[in-house]
């Protein structure tokens with residue numbers, strides 16, 4: 359059975375559930391009889407195994423309505439028999455274009471009882487023309503009836519991954535619908551499937567990591583796409599929906615840093631993420647890559663289970679499309695928190711820096727490292743570290759250029775072409791150049807800088823704030 363996607367996340371998820379249930383029950387054609395058998399199967403499970411607790415998806419529907427809960431199966435089958443009979447005697451039946459699949463069919467009115475977060479009953483002004491609901495064909499009604507199989511309870515609301523490609527569809531189908539079918543067969547399903555997470559952002563990243571691991575395991579090529587997670591409830595008087603977007607650029611970046619064939623990069627990334635959980639009364643322990651309690655008598659290590667639902671700053675910033683490059687190093691301790699490969703991948707995929715530009719920046723950072731080591735003067739880095747505005751950074755680069763000449767080097771630190779077209783081209787953010795340089799320098803000079811006893815007299819090495827000492831360069 360083939361169901362093209364419609365673009366409506368609920369209808370699409372319902373159709374994937376229907377497709378999986380058809381396959382599970384060995385129903386081939388989407389005939390009326392087969393639809394009714396699939397509905398019978400779903401309704402039986404809702405009533406007998408889940409005690410008809412699907413209110414968060416369907417408000418006062420054929421199963422979730424209080425009056426129907428104990429006889430949900432009979433009511434649901436009867437209801438859908440009427441729809442599939444194209445019963446034009448049904449007062450809401452009209453001919454038209456279905457709001458779900460877009461086909462011209464006999465349509466039936468549906469409200470929040472079947473389509474989450476739509477309008478119905480007292481919410482007439484939800485619809486453009488004050489209709490009493492959304493007009494859907496019998497198949498779309500039936501697919502939406504199976505939506506509870508395709509959502510995941512995550513904390514107080516339900517999570518639903520929008521899927522627009524085959525690969526994502528099959529992933530979501532496995533992680534929800536097929537998992538439900540397996541649990542039901544084993545007799546250990548008591549309601550809508552629960553995510554191991556209650557924090558939706560962390561649940562989203564766990565899903566993305568699973569997708570990536572699965573694709574690598576299946577040797578599947580990467581499919582760039584934006585990922586969207588709906589976090590919603592259709593429950594009672596307080597329906598709500600939050601939408602979490604992970605841009606294709608960030609997805610591609612995660613695909614690179616989570617590559618199981620590069621275990622060092624992968625574990626460095628996971629370490630970087632772990633240190634950015636927000637945990638009160640605990641401190642991140644660098645040496646053991648774990649969190650230690652700082653309050654109370656027990657100063658022991660926290661298990662991941664203890665904090666996996668805490669807010670994570672990196673996840674929050676990536677979902678908010680905020681730049682995390684400056685978090686990949688610490689100026690105060692002069693250390694990089696990720697290997698340069700991660701910073702490079704981030705600049706290339708998420709910051710959309712050109713490869714030649716990244717190479718030029720890293721090349722300059724390498725030359726600065728040589729200069730610092732030869733002169734045995736870590737203080738030379740300070741103007742770069744302390745640059746807060748672009749003219750300070752320009753002055754810092756010029757100062758290094760002069761030091762290089764004074765050191766008797768044959769080739770200049772950078773050429774005018776490099777400077778104009780690669781280091782600080784118009785319209786590009788200069789802070790990315792500074793941050794990428796510092797990550798490289800801290801990584802390359804790690805032992806040298808950590809061993810340095812030099813006390814920096816910040817007054818003498820800082821670039822003056824007001825005075826652009828080297829003119830208009």
Ligand SMILES: [Zn+2]
Nearest residue numbers: 456459495498
């Ligand atoms: Zn339809």
